[in-house]
Amino acid sequence: MSTAEATGAPPAGAGQLAAGAAAGPGAVAAWLRLLRSELRLVFRRLRNLALLAVLAALPVLLGIALRLAAPRGGGGPESSFIDQLAGNGVFLAFIAITVMIALVLPLAIAVVSGDSVAGEAGLGTLRYLLTVPAGRTRLLAVKYVAIVIFALASCCVVVAAALATGATLFPVGPVTLLSGTTVSLGEGLLRVLFVTLYVAAGMAALGAIGLAVSTFTEHPIGAIATVLVLAVASEIADNIPQFAVVQPYLPTHWWLFFDSLLRTPVATTDLLHGLLSFGVYAVIFCAIAWARFTSTDVTA
Amino acid sequence: MSAARPAPAGTPAQIPASQEDGQSAAADTGPDEAPSPPGPSGLAITTSGLTKRFRGGQVAVDDLALAVPRGSVYGFLGPNGSGKTTTIRMLLGLIYPTRGSVCLLGDAAPGAAARVLPRVGSLVEGPAFYPGLSGRANLTRIDAADRTADPGSAPARIDAALDRVGLLSAARKRYRAYSLGMKQRLAIATSLLRPRELIILDEPTNGLDPQGTREVRGLIREIATDGVTVLISSHLLAEVEQICTHVGVMRTGRLVFQGSLEEMRGLDSRRVVVRTAQPGQAAKVLAALGLADIQSADGEVSAQLADESAERICRELVLAGVGVAGLDTPRPNLEDLFVGLTGEGFDVDG
Numbered sequence: 223m224s225t226a227e228a229t230g231a232p233p234a235g236a237g238q239l240a241a242g243a244a245a246g247p248g249a250v251a252a253w254l255r256l257l258r259s260e261l262r263l264v265f266r267r268l269r270n271l272a273l274l275a276v277l278a279a280l281p282v283l284l285g286i287a288l289r290l291a292a293p294r295g296g297g298g299p300e301s302s303f304i305d306q307l308a309g310n311g312v313f314l315a316f317i318a319i320t321v322m323i324a325l326v327l328p329l330a331i332a333v334v335s336g337d338s339v340a341g342e343a344g345l346g347t348l349r350y351l352l353t354v355p356a357g358r359t360r361l362l363a364v365k366y367v368a369i370v371i372f373a374l375a376s377c378c379v380v381v382a383a384a385l386a387t388g389a390t391l392f393p394v395g396p397v398t399l400l401s402g403t404t405v406s407l408g409e410g411l412l413r414v415l416f417v418t419l420y421v422a423a424g425m426a427a428l429g430a431i432g433l434a435v436s437t438f439t440e441h442p443i444g445a446i447a448t449v450l451v452l453a454v455a456s457e458i459a460d461n462i463p464q465f466a467v468v469q470p471y472l473p474t475h476w477w478l479f480f481d482s483l484l485r486t487p488v489a490t491t492d493l494l495h496g497l498l499s500f501g502v503y504a505v506i507f508c509a510i511a512w513a514r515f516t517s518t519d520v521t522a
Numbered sequence: 523m524s525a526a527r528p529a530p531a532g533t534p535a536q537i538p539a540s541q542e543d544g545q546s547a548a549a550d551t552g553p554d555e556a557p558s559p560p561g562p563s564g565l566a567i568t569t570s571g572l573t574k575r576f577r578g579g580q581v582a583v584d585d586l587a588l589a590v591p592r593g594s595v596y597g598f599l600g601p602n603g604s605g606k607t608t609t610i611r612m613l614l615g616l617i618y619p620t621r622g623s624v625c626l627l628g629d630a631a632p633g634a635a636a637r638v639l640p641r642v643g644s645l646v647e648g649p650a651f652y653p654g655l656s657g658r659a660n661l662t663r664i665d666a667a668d669r670t671a672d673p674g675s676a677p678a679r680i681d682a683a684l685d686r687v688g689l690l691s692a693a694r695k696r697y698r699a700y701s702l703g704m705k706q707r708l709a710i711a712t713s714l715l716r717p718r719e720l721i722i723l724d725e726p727t728n729g730l731d732p733q734g735t736r737e738v739r740g741l742i743r744e745i746a747t748d749g750v751t752v753l754i755s756s757h758l759l760a761e762v763e764q765i766c767t768h769v770g771v772m773r774t775g776r777l778v779f780q781g782s783l784e785e786m787r788g789l790d791s792r793r794v795v796v797r798t799a800q801p802g803q804a805a806k807v808l809a810a811l812g813l814a815d816i817q818s819a820d821g822e823v824s825a826q827l828a829d830e831s832a833e834r835i836c837r838e839l840v841l842a843g844v845g846v847a848g849l850d851t852p853r854p855n856l857e858d859l860f861v862g863l864t865g866e867g868f869d870v871d872g
Contacts, residue, residue, distance in 0.1 A: 249669060251673070252668075252669035252670070252671075252673075253669070255666050255673050256666050256667055256669075258666070259662070259663050259666035259667070263652070263663065267654070268654070345650055345651070345652065345653075346647070346648070346650025347650050347651060347652060347663075349611075349614075349616055349646050349647070349650065350646075350650060350651075350664055350709075350712060351664070351667045352614075352615070352616055353614045353615075353616065353639060353642075353644045353646065354639065354640075354664060354667045354668045355615070355635055355636055355639040355640070355667075355668075356667035356668070356669075357636060357669065360669070361667070517618075519611075519616070519617035519618060520611070520616040520617060521611070521616075521617060
């Protein structure tokens, strides 16, 4: 459709803004009000709360298991962290992220992002929001920001639960990084924060894919399954040597590079590559979501 | 027929009450007795050449030219599948027309949707809300999506809307626990969250029991008395006949009739029915008056009324010495007219 945006594209926003200022609240205040409403919907939904509870419970179980079974260096990627855990509970955060980034965290993001538009379409509430009119671009932007906030919250829940469990079950002190240098507990925690943000950025990129998938269907379960299958397929491809050429371009490839933050000096090249990859994925899939959502007929 | 019938179509449009930009409408909708539709600026909805062809090639709406006068209660009728809902979705910008244009409240869509839709309340294809939220929380959600709504007055406006549809006592109940009638009323409440100039209701009585249908009808009548234009779609003429001033009848994507109820009745000529013990003589008098299509059966003589007045016919009959036991000019049966327009049976959906 050439009339790309029926309900208030940004270019038409100038007049709308003036009208809004005269008649009601400012455009920014109104946008924030819708975002608050969206966040309330996401964070009060029982299913999403259950997801967050699982995200909080797994690090606790992981900590107890590692406390009971004397950690022994295995072959997995988390082995170096596990070696460290006995001496420092902070490492439980890295172990938890490494374990959960494969499936559980993507699952949580897939559920919320896949449900974002498809869920509203399935319920029929989408037609009510659009005739308000919420504005298609505006609604999509709010949806994506809510997904990003949920992704950040998910990562924070994992890390907070892991840190609390780690501090309870293991000694806590200065952190010995993977490169062998030891930094103070304060700097160690700062690095934990950066790891959390990095992983959240990766999850936000997955959220953009979920948002795009969500605009193509009225069935949230289908969208959620699709996102999860895409993430797992990408992870599998990332582990098959024959795919080495495309691996740097896979959406999940850079997720585990958060360990760059645990070296001195920090391997910024890898981190920046990762962040660039997340950014490109977010932009491309938000654009797909926008193109689809603003041009499609809402018949649900 | 019901005594509750509102003003005849001779007074087609009430002047919209206190609208910020209703000046153009007020000028055209004076207390003119002529049943002719007001000028273009007196129209709340116009569409021209509106066409929707779905991807499968099916033409749901074909070259539609709606003209809904301001202040009218417009019954948008047609069997299921005749294109009513598709049209309404196009009016509201939910689906994009293949061809043609929509003009709402004097503003041409689609560019105007963001400007105009805040002044339009709607219910499209049945209620749809978040099942886990209460009625009030659902309305809060809808209101939060409105960028022109004042958040400060939201609680008061939401309670007023709930009160108006009689749901205030059930405001804290989860939507999941609502009965169908309550769900339908909550959907209507969304269109009452703020003052509107136009309210579009798609099958608002669908699936309701007679009690619920009556409630909804009363509510619509109340809304319309405020001067708000109401477009209400239905597949049952009887359901909306009592509250409509105008009707548009759809059949397989096309508008087969549009006009006031009075004009629709005019499609079928009105008849005079005389009850008498002397049918033969009465028939002669009617023939002498020049009335056509005279029929006589068990003490009743009837003829096409044409331009003759009932009073004159009665006088002539009495002067001719015919004992008149009763004289009636019954309204044509709209249901029959409607079925004649839309076709009968299951094959009308094409």
